[in-house]
Structure formats: structure tokens, C-alpha cells
Amino acid sequence: MGTESMGLRESKKQETRQLISDHATRLFMEQGFEQTTITEIATAARVAKKTVTNYFPRKEDLALDHHEAFTATLARAVADRAEGESPLAALRREFIAAVETCDPVAGFAGPEFARMIAESPTLSARLRELHDLREEALAQALAAVAPAQDPAVAPRAAAALLGAAHRLLFQRIQELTLAGEPNARIAAVVAPEATYVFDLLGAGLSAGES
Template identity: 45%
Template sequence: MSKEPDEELPLRERKKRATRQRISDIATGLFRERGFDAVTVAEVARAAGVSAMTVFNYFPRKEDLFLDRIPQAAELFAAAVRDRAAGEPPLTALRRLALRLLDERHPLSGVGETYAPFWRIVADSPALRARAREGVEEVEAVLAAALAEAGAADPPLLAALTIAAYRTVYVASALRLLAGDPVDEVARDHRARLKSAFAALERTGLDC
């Protein structure tokens, strides 16, 4: 059996990632209980048994405690382009990533049995909504850099279109989950919309 990515990291790095995840999980639990704006970083630190400075070492802003997967999203999108097979178009690799995230019901897919409460918290907090928009821009910038390395015709434009398409499908599915639609039905439509979105992106010819 192949090792998971974290298992290949040095022990020190694995411990840091575990600490980061534990702090985020504790913060998320508090936010779900009381609402994002009602919980302070100091309270998160006390619950996690660390100092507020330690929390900020891992999460520069309070919003990052909840929206903690922005760096992972940037890493995954960029890696899909950089690690693709020789001769494979970047959009083909990105489509495969998007569908894999959906199949895994990964949080970055936006589709899962337990994700509606997450989006309810985001919807109720202007600070989280603003940070989410910034996160989209950060992922777009990292993807544009990877596409430039891959020789795309117009990296910034292709990155913007790709992230906009992904976000549009993502948000539509999140809204349906918030409305109580069955997860399997949402996932089926999500897959179809992703395929349509990437087919439209491929017709631009920008990844050549």
C-alpha cells in the first residue's frame, strides 16, 4: 500500500500539521456551537490548550481558522498542472482533479452530507464571506503561475475562467445543499455541470 502524502513528511512537519488541524477542528466546533463572530481567538486558544500566539502562527487571521483549506486548494490546483503527464493539456488534469474531489466528497468539492452547516456559518458572517472571496483570488494567482510554467496561451485569463467556472458550480451545489436537496442528486448534477464547464473551457484553446 502506498503511503499517504503526510506519512512521507518528516516527523516535525507531521506534528505541525497535526497541531494545525487540531486547532482548526476545535475552532470549527466552537463556531458551529456559537457562531463565528461570537467566538474569539483567545477562546479557541484556551480550548486547544495553546497560546493565542501559537494560533496566529498557524492561522494569520481568525477567518483562516474556519476557511483553513485555502492553501490546500491552491496547492492542489497548481499540482494538478505541474504534475500532469507529459503532453497532457492542463485543463484535462484540472478536470480530473475536480471530478476526483467530487468522488471523494472532499470538502473542496462542496458536496457532502455534512457540509450544509459549514456554508450556513459562512453565509451568516460578512468577515468569512470576504475572506472566501480573497481565497478565490489567491488560488487563482497560484494557478496562473502554474499555467504560465506549463506554457498556456494566456495564463491569467485561463486561471480566472477556470476558477470562476469551478466556483460557480461549487456555489450552486452549496446553495442546493443549504436548501435541503438530496446529496446524491446534487452530486450527480454537480458532475454534469463540471464536465460542461471544462468542455467550454477547452473550446477556448487557452491551454495550448
């Protein structure tokens, strides 16, 4: 019974968190991120203002509520890759799969959401910070599997290159989204561009190993 009660409480917490996030995102897109207050979000979600800040200590995280999944994506791809698969191959495979499914974590969040971020200096700065955190997590994952003979800087150097590539492709998806292109068209454009980018990375990283 205790375990069941804990499960119900956890489920209720997740429902409340999602409810708050949904109302916040709606208000941000309608009014703008900077113009929307925590009090307005609490009123719309019918919860106390303190409840909102308990679930989301930072206002930016109300809009970018999948930030933990975003920052962990690249490191997880490296850690979970198949035996014998290189980190680059795993990251290429994961990104192409994300494009095929129009994954929001890859940047397919829709024009209203993309515009909300582009028009908010605060959210734009937070997104840049999340890209940096994602690169740091990737560097740690690469360090965990780096050959002993590699120089100490190697994992960070590879993460910088790979992180920059993913940042570029994310921005490309956002750019096409803001231009009014539908997801299917964006995917059709970005897939071959991603192949080109990963081919460049492959040549560069291979040269670094020789």
C-alpha cells in the same frame, strides 16, 4: 536520535494545530464566526491565546484551515498532469474525481460549515480572496507551460476562465448543500453540470488557439 526528536516535535505541532482548528470550527458553527473570540478558542483547546495566534495568525484561517491546499489545487493539477494531457483535460479530470469523492476542497464541507461561511461576511470575503489567489497560482502554472508564440496575456486569460468555472462549480456545491441536499445527490447533479461547463471552456479555449 536528533531526527527522531524532530519528527516527534513536528508530529506534536500538527496535533496541536489540528486540535485548535477542531475546537475553533466547533465554536464557530455553534456561536457564529464573528461572535467567537480567540480567547474562547484557546480555553476550549486548553492552550495559551498566543499559541492559537502563533499557529493561525488570521482568525479566518482557523475556519478555512485548508486554504493552502485549496489555493494550490488547480496549479498542482496543471503541473502534475500526464504527458500529452492538456491543462484543461487535467483540470476536468481532477474536478470530476473531486466530485466523485465529495472532496471538501471542492466544496463538500457539510451544511453546518457552508452555513457558517454564508452567514459570516468576514469568511465570505476571505473565501473570495482564496479563489483569487487560486486563480493567480493557476496563471503562474499556465505561464510556465505556455507556448512561446502565445501572447503574454494568454496564461492569465485562460486562468481567468478556468478559475471562474471552478468558482461557479464550488458555489453550486455550496448552494445545493445549503438547500439540504445530501452529498450523493449533489454529486449526481454537479457531475453533468461540470461536464457542460468544461465543454464550454473547451470550445472557448480552442477558439482562442485558432
